[in-house]
Amino acid sequence: MDPLKHIVAGQHVILKLPSNNSKIVELKPDGSISLGKFGSFNVNDILGYALGTTFEIYYNEENQETNQTNKNKNPVGQVRVIDNSKDTSANEESRATSEENDLNSMDSSLSNKNLINVGNEIQKMTMDEIEQLKKQSVSGNEIIAKMIESHGSFHQKTSHSQEKYLKRKKQKFSKRFTVNYLSSSALLSFLLEKGDIQRVMDMSEESMGMLLNLANIRSNGTYLCMDGTGGLLVYFLLERMFGGDIKTKFTGKIVVIHENEHPNLDLLKFSNYPEEFIRDHVKTISILDYFEPPTVEEIQQGFTPLSKEEVHEMKGNRRNAYFRRLKLYKGQLEMVDYATKVQYDGLVVATTLSLPSLIPRLSEHVHGSRPIVCYSQFKETLLELSHTLYDDLRFLAPSIVETRCRPYQTIRGKLHPLMTMRGGGGYLLSCNRVIPAPEPEPVQAKG
Amino acid sequence: MDPLKHIVAGQHVILKLPSNNSKIVELKPDGSISLGKFGSFNVNDILGYALGTTFEIYYNEENQETNQTNKNKNPVGQVRVIDNSKDTSANEESRATSEENDLNSMDSSLSNKNLINVGNEIQKMTMDEIEQLKKQSVSGNEIIAKMIESHGSFHQKTSHSQEKYLKRKKQKFSKRFTVNYLSSSALLSFLLEKGDIQRVMDMSEESMGMLLNLANIRSNGTYLCMDGTGGLLVYFLLERMFGGDIKTKFTGKIVVIHENEHPNLDLLKFSNYPEEFIRDHVKTISILDYFEPPTVEEIQQGFTPLSKEEVHEMKGNRRNAYFRRLKLYKGQLEMVDYATKVQYDGLVVATTLSLPSLIPRLSEHVHGSRPIVCYSQFKETLLELSHTLYDDLRFLAPSIVETRCRPYQTIRGKLHPLMTMRGGGGYLLSCNRVIPAPEPEPVQAKG
Amino acid sequence: MTCFTEYKDLIQEGDLTLIWISRNNIRAVVMKAGENFNTRYGSFPHNDMIGKPYGSQIAIRTKGSNKFAFIHVLQPTPELWTLSLPHRTQIVYTPDSSYIIERMNCGPNARVIEAGTGSGSFSHAFARSAQKLFTYEFHQVRYEQALEEFKDHGILGDASKYGENVTITHRDVCENGFRIKQNDTTSFEFGEDEEIEAKINANVIFLDLPAPWDAIPNLNDVIASDEKVGLCCFSPCIEQVDKTLEALEKYGWTDVEMVEVQGKQYESRRQMVRTLDDALNRLKDIKSHKLEGVERRKRLLNETINESCGIDDGSVDDKRPSTGKTKFNPFGKGFRVKEGDKEFKWKDVTKVESEIKSHTSYLTFASKIVKKDRLA
Amino acid sequence: MTCFTEYKDLIQEGDLTLIWISRNNIRAVVMKAGENFNTRYGSFPHNDMIGKPYGSQIAIRTKGSNKFAFIHVLQPTPELWTLSLPHRTQIVYTPDSSYIIERMNCGPNARVIEAGTGSGSFSHAFARSAQKLFTYEFHQVRYEQALEEFKDHGILGDASKYGENVTITHRDVCENGFRIKQNDTTSFEFGEDEEIEAKINANVIFLDLPAPWDAIPNLNDVIASDEKVGLCCFSPCIEQVDKTLEALEKYGWTDVEMVEVQGKQYESRRQMVRTLDDALNRLKDIKSHKLEGVERRKRLLNETINESCGIDDGSVDDKRPSTGKTKFNPFGKGFRVKEGDKEFKWKDVTKVESEIKSHTSYLTFASKIVKKDRLA
Known part of the structure; x- marks a missing residue:
């Protein structure tokens, strides 16, 4: 099974819940995963299906009984695969939140002439009754059917608001979830949804896509990078370069310069790249070591590699200690190379340090x-940078660009841009590094 | 006849030409107006029709003959009214320029599989022949029909590109023009079209509309204004306040502060407000006189009004001179009032002076x-201003706003936003003037 | 009341005022001596407001603390009124309404038809910039609410006084058209020459209806015949635009253009200027403290070894190497720095609202001249 | 050639380079010793470029003047290549292409179908971020042009070498589908196990066709069956989107979402800081000069009156009152000030391009999982 195509054990995946929220989970074999009010499922039950598959959690009586014993725990249900393409309502469901406002705007229609304040629905079922139903019921659809029965004014509603009501309720009581590949864009949208806007510097998927293209990120490049987002930018680069393939034949590298003593690439913990892979392809250096690296002599002062024979003669702990120090020593030399010798194939930066x-x-x-x-949350900081770069002949045509993606409601007959969307998304400054011609010699008078 | 509804003699109007360009003309009675390659017409022939009427210039043989005598002059044709609503193509015509690009984008369609470079049309008529036709022909449509006949590959074209070709040609040879009321928005769009973007500070109609609404411009207000656009902003205010009605019963006034020795309201010359009207409703004061006005005593030092009897006794020239000086004196006193006493109903500013x-x-x-x-071409200058105003308790909730209007192509079946549009349009900072509460007294210990 | 039509100087008893608590909290309050305006911070007596100039800030001591709470008392304008309404998408917001008003060249000559009235918010803006506004609402309850509101706001009337120029009619304009006759449910006051039917002669039409195409054929009865008439349809969905275009063509409207208006609001913010040199110095400082720590630890270890031969046992803890805390802190990390703190350098930046209104409706404009003949 | 696939250090003979003259003037030039690159400013010998590192600025003395002209020699990237193409709307520009590539998660595992090839500009970007690209072009001439170009650019191939991963096929995909068989007009090289038909197994589909709904039914033959497949349709008109939505639903595509991408570019500019105080001082200066002028005129008049008694007659002109020219000129008016002139204070500002690409196309995304069953 290919972890890039299928759901496999041990993987991090991102789940789309009926509430339209997301959740990142690690698929521990034999474990179970709770989705709160949407139910729980066993990890093993979803392994082997294609990434992107939608499941529904259901409970039969047997489940119910076994779970009665442990009242505090969310009972673990069974799952079945849902064919979204046969259930067109599912399409609309996922967008219902953003439509709500929108549909209201149609309320001033002829057909609701005699209704005022349709928002206050007469709901005759109590929450207890609904909870009861949720425990007994086989599917969310049944709960909804029962709720309609008990809904005082449902049949007074216009067909339009009936539809809307149904959608809202369906969404609320459905136990469906989709298991998606945790791409860098998915991780970004998860963080944004969770409100970590400052942490990801207000980035948008479209700004990141444009950054990767403008920086000409390829599988075989060596890139210099500053990542103020705690690893998200690096994850975008890794995904574009290696596509999650941990057995990649590509040699690309990312050299990450960090402003604190230790690098912060915490978000890579959600990725499915193993540590060795990251060690091979992501190198970290502090700004101090990068801009003021030790000399090779200084490094060699602290440690001198021994000859093979000498090493051969060492024993047990001493030998292990030697190898640890040797590794550190080699790392230091490598770092000096990255700080002094490497000519980079691109520079990508997302930092709150002053850019000029x-x-x-x-x-x-x-x-x-x-x-x-260079990515920035604010155009003003890039403006300042651009004036600095204009005056420096090493930079060709600095441009500040903005890209914004505007999603639509795609219900046929009711097409329009979503009524509200997230502001922000940041700006990019892009240019090419060039090599100024030497000062031309003074014109010689022709003899 | 109401000059706000009908075309009347003496009026400034704006003509929409077949090229989609505009032209501002004064309708001098008994005069004629030349539209260059689109022909000429007599002013008297269009008087009395509703503003907004579309005319077509045509030439009958008699015209032609009389004009042969004066070869240098554009022959004056006759006009007939066009009913746009019966000629649906006219709708599309006016937008053809902006569609051109657009229609190209459809060229990669199945149906033009065997055509390459449809742009290079085989045009068998020479320009001379077309000119000849233009002189003889009764209407543009006929020229076009003849051109199609002589067009080598016309019938090889797809129906789509045929349509496109026709539209382009129709536009080029039509002699139609529409006589429109010269509103402030029409004047702005004329100036933009002409490339006077710096002069109008890159304003857009939507920014001006928003400025007028946010400033709560009414017919009965007294507004303080700085207008760096040479009168355009003032014209927007005048139109909103009085709607071109020179016999208005409204008393609203605009006090214009200018940074040069003399005010520049040149663009008001295109308006249909007579000088007296402007004098009554628009007062101009230099920043120096506004911020450092003379005292009443200083003014009175230079001139002392005489008693009725004294004036009565004056004769001829001396008396006229006295009244001139009296008028100046009164103007000075009025100016002092505007600089010191009046509490304004709003402040609207469009200037390149530093705002903070x-x-x-x-x-x-x-x-x-x-x-x-406050209008500005650049958000950055308003940003600086907003921080200044935030720190000043006299300003409530300064907000920087931007409004952008995005026009669509409205051909049914091919709806989409125009492919290109003007950038820019400026930004507004708006807030309310407030009166800070006095410093609260220290809390008294309760006895 | 003249709160919407005349510029008032002082807050008077009986005035409708807008009390500004915050950007998202503006309340309409009628001044009444002896009453209080209650907020979570405390009560503001109307008596503190009455007699003060409009725009005054009013301060009270907050309950149980030594701090002060402030509000501002403003005179209503259509724009402030719109902001004070509960946020519902039915409202036509200022970016749209101001564009429509400008684009249709509304001013003292405009005779405007608006259908439907809805929240009545746009009606206020039309009333300000029109000779007459004829607004239509098909929903009985909303009609009555709006009628009451227009009365209270002093904008209902036949335009015999400045600003009193709104007429509202209870009507389904799609089914029953725009004509206003005796015995209709309407605020229209029939004049002597209008015994049977109101003379509307509208030259500006705004249709905010789900099916404007059903209303368009009915317009011919009420639009001015001797001048150019402008029309704007406000529709959220593109399919509505398509049907509208069809109707406009069929019923002889020309100069058709459709636009979207996008309004954005920016917050002014400040970002700390953190230079590379400061960041480098900070790292150097950390490094030197660390080296110091290593040295100290070495020394301490030696001392401990030496002392362990002696009797000292309790004092070792005191000599435990400190973790070499950094002293140099150019960015004030570790404690929260207030944006704009004068200790640091700041760069002014703008930030768009975190949620923007990305779409309201499509605006379809058209115009028509009924009588194309020449006036004598 | 490997100009698009490998990072090159030095400019070598035979290299395809992009010569940057200005933002709107970038030319593709193959390096050939002895040849010249001609511009209106003069000729740049290729010999001056060959052997230098990529990114080098090349200077020549301009014809007949003592000034210098400069160009930069760049290594091609898909984005620079796009900029170098004549501006036509058929091109998918970077804001769209980069979003599509990111949104469809293109990378070394992507097996991409693109129809049609068009200018081939997007093909280059796909080739960079895909395992394989299968591109289809129905137009014979364009097919041949693109085939030649991909060969020249070193991206045509079966992906056995890095970056050589593009296959182009001459095909009307709406009528004849996407399957590639022996004897088709295609660059596809059939392997041993592909004697009859190419194994496409695409997981990313991009349709830039006027009628994508006609091509959608044909996709089932060529998409990967064991993983989620992503699709994007690129259509300028909303009616095309509507028909596409219909087809997507009919043919079992889900997760449908449609977006527009708007890219904007800003110019960095400077605006002179002109303070109120400077403006006031300027007016005061004018006023005082004027007063001076009035005084002088008075004096002069007196002098003239006095002198007219004498013999002086020719010198009066010299003493004519000057118009009191201002000396204080804080804004440098009257002569053109260069933006950024150090004599004055400036504020950094941004300005969007004067003409923006307000619309390219609507992007309709969808996905599909063909086999929903579980892998053992």
């Missing part, structure tokens, strides 16, 4: 003709 | 609760 002092210095080791792309 | 130093001082005489609205 940073970018020109970070660009020193960017190879000629290679892109420099 | 200007707006707080201009706001001193704005009445509590009244709006302050």
Whole structure:
């Protein structure tokens, strides 16, 4: 089974819940996962299906009984695969939240002439009764049918608001969830949904997509990067370069410069790249080590590699200790190379450090003709940067760009852009590193 | 005849030409107006029709002959009224320029599989022949019919590109023009079309509309205004306040503060307000006179009004000179009032002067609760202003707003936003003038 | 009342005022001596407001604390009124309403038809910039609410006084058209020459209806015949636009254009200027403290080894190496820095609202000249 | 050639380079010793470029003047290539293409179908971020042009070498589907196990066709069956979207969402900071000069009157009152000030392009899982 195509054990995946919220889970084999009010399921029951599959949790009586014993725990149900394409309402369901406002706007229609304040529905079922139903019922649809029965004014509603009501209720009581591949965009949207807007510097998927393209990110490049988002930007690069393939034949590398003592790439913990893979392809250096690296001599002062014979003669702990130090030593030398020798194939930056002092210095080791792309939450900081870069002949045509994606409601007959959407999304400054021609010699008088 | 409804002699109107360009003309009675390659017409022939009427210029043989004598002059044709509603293609015509790009985008359609580079049309008629036709022909449609006949590949074209071709040609050879009321928005769009973007500070109709609404411009208000556009902003205010009605019963006034020695309201020359009207409703004061007005005593030092008897006794020239000086004197006193006594019903500003130093001082005489609205081409200047106003308790909730209007192509079956549109349009900062509460007294210990 | 039609200087008893608590909390309050305006921060006596100029800030001591709470008392305008309404999408917001008013060239000559009235918020803006507004509402309850509100706001009337220029009619304009006759449910006051039917002669039409195409054929009865008449249909869905375009063509409307208006609001913010040099110095500082720590630890270890031969046993803890806390802190990390704190350098930045109104409705404009003949 | 697939250090003979003259003037040039690159400013010898690192600025003395002209020699990227193409709306520009690539999660596992190829500009971006690209073009001439170009650019191939991963097929996919068989007009190289038909197994589909609904039914033959497949249709008109939605539903595609992408570019500019105080001082200066002028005129008049008694007659002109020219000129008016001139204070501002691409196409996304059963 290919973990890029199928749901496999041990993987991190992102679940789409009926509430339209997301949840990141690790699929521990033999474990179970609780989705709160939407029910629980066993991990093993979903393994082997294609990533992107939608499941519904259901409970039969047997389940119910076994679970009565443990009242505090969410009873674990069984799952069945849902064919979304045969259930067209599912399509609309996922968008219902954003439509709500919208549908209200149609309420001033002829047909609701005699209704006022349709919002206050007469709901004759108590929450207890609904909870009861939820425990007994086989599916969300049945709960909804019962609720309609008990809904005082349902048949007074216009067909339009009936539809709307049904959708809202369906969404609320459905126990469906979709298991998706945890792409970098999915991780971003998860963080945004959760309100971590500052942490991800207000990024949008479209800004990141444009950053990756403008920076010409390829599988075989060596990129210099500053990532103020705690690893999200690095994850975007990794996904574009390796597509989650941990057995990749590609040699691309990301050199991450960090402003604190230790790098913060915490978000990579959600990725499915193992530690060794990240060690091979992501190198971290602090700004201090990058801009003021130790000399090779200084490094060699602290440690001198021994000859093979000498190492051979060492024993047990001493030998292990030697290898640990040797590894550190090699890491230090490698770091010096990244700080002094490598010519980078691109510079991508997302940081809240002041850019006019940073970018020109970070660009020193960017190879000629290679892109420099800088993300910022604010256009004003890029504006300041652009004036600095204009005056520096090493930068060709700095441009501030903005890209915004505007989603639509796609119910046929009711097409329109969503009524509200997230503001923000940030800006990019992009340019190419170039090599100024030497000062031309003074014109010689022709003899 | 009402000059707000009908075309009347002496009026400035704006003509929409077949090229989709505009032209502002004064309708001098008995004169004629030349539209260049689109022909000429007599002013008297269009008087009395409703503003907004579309005319077509045509030439009969008699015309032709009389004009042969004067070859340099554009021959004056006759006009007939066109009923746009019966000629649906006219609707599309006016938009054809913006569609051109657009229609190209459809060219990759199945049906043009065997055509390459449809742009290079085989045109068998020479320009001379077309000119000849233009002189003889009764209408543009006939020229086009003849051109189609002579067009080598017309019938190879797909129906779509045929349609497109026809539209382009129709536009080019039509002699139609529409006579429109010269509203402030029409004047703005004329200036933009002409490339005077800097002069009008990159304004858009939607920004101006929003400015007028946010500033609560009414027929009975007294507004303080700085207009860096040479009168366009003032014209927007006048139109909103008086709607072109020169016999208005409304008393509203605009006090225009200017930074140069003399005010520049040049663009008002296109308006149909007579000078007296403007004198009554628009008062101009330089920033120097506004911020450092002379005292009443200083004014009186230069001139002392005489008693009725004294005036009565004056003769001829001396008396006229006295009245001239009296008028100046009264103007000076009035100016002092506007600079020191009047509490304004709103402040509207469009200037390239630095705002943080200007707006707080201009706001001193704005009445509590009244709006302050500042237009700027650049958001950055308003940003700076907003921080200044935030720190000043006299300003309630400064907000930077942007409004953008996005036009669509409205051909049914091919609906979409126009492919390109003007960038820019500026930004507004709006807030309300408020009166801070006095510093509260220290809390008294309760006895 | 003239709260919407005349500029008032002082807050008077009986005035409808808008009390500004915050951007998202503006309340309509009628001034009444002896009454209080209650907020979670405390009660503001109307008596503190009456007699003060409009725009005054009113302060009270907050309940049980030594702080002060403030509100501002504003005179209503159509825009402030719109902001004070509960946020519902039915409202035509200022970016749309101001564009429509400008685009249709509304002013003292405009005779406006609006259908439907809805929340009545746009009606206020039309009333300000029109000679007459004829508004139609098919919903009985909303009709009555709006009628009452227009009365209270002083904008209902036959335009014999400035600003009193709104007429509201209870009507399904799609089914029953726009004509206003005696015995209709309407606020229209029939004049002597209008015994049978109101003379509407509208030159500006605004249709905010789910099916404007059903109303368009009925317009011919009531629009001005001797001048150009402008029309705007406000529809959220593109399919509505398509049907509207069809009807406009069929019923002889021309100059058809459709637009969307997008309004955005920006917050002014400040971002700390954190230079590379400061960041480098901070790391150097950490490094030197760490080295110091290593040295100290070495020293301490030696001391401990030496001392462990002696009797000292309790004091070792005191000599435990400290973790080398950094002293140099150019960005004030570790404690919350207030945006704009004068200790630091700041850059002004703007931020769009976190949720933007990305769509309201499509605006379809058209115009018509009924009589194309020449006036003598 | 590997100009699109490998990072090159030095400009070599035979390399396809992009010569940057200005933002709107970027030319594709193959390096050939002895040849020249001609511009209106003069000729740049290829020999000056060959051997230099990519990104080098090349200077020449301009014809007949003592000034210098500069160009930059860049290595092609898909984005620079797009900019170098003549501006036609057929091109999928970077805001759209980059969003599509990100949204469909393109990377080394993507097996992409693109129909039609068009200018081939998007093909380059897909080729960079895919395992394989199968592109289809129904137009014979365009097919041949694109085939030639992909060959020249080193991206045509069966992906046995990095970046050589594009296959182009001459096909009307609406009528004849996507299957690639022996004897078809295609660059596809049939392997041993593909004697009859290419194994496409696409998991990313991009349809830039006027009638995508005609192509959608044909996709089942060529999409991967064991994983989620993503689809994007690129259509300028909303009616095309509507028909696409209908087809997507009919043919079992789900997760349908439609978006528009709007890209904007900003110019960085500077606006002079002109303070109120400076403006006031300027007016005061004018006023005082004027008063001076009035005084001088008075004096002069007196002098003239006095002198007219004498013999002086020719010198009066010299003493004519000057118009009191202002000396204080804080804004440098009267002569053109260069933006950013250090004599003055400036504020950084941004300005959007004067003409923006307000619409390209609607992007309709959908996905499908063919086999819903469980893998053992």
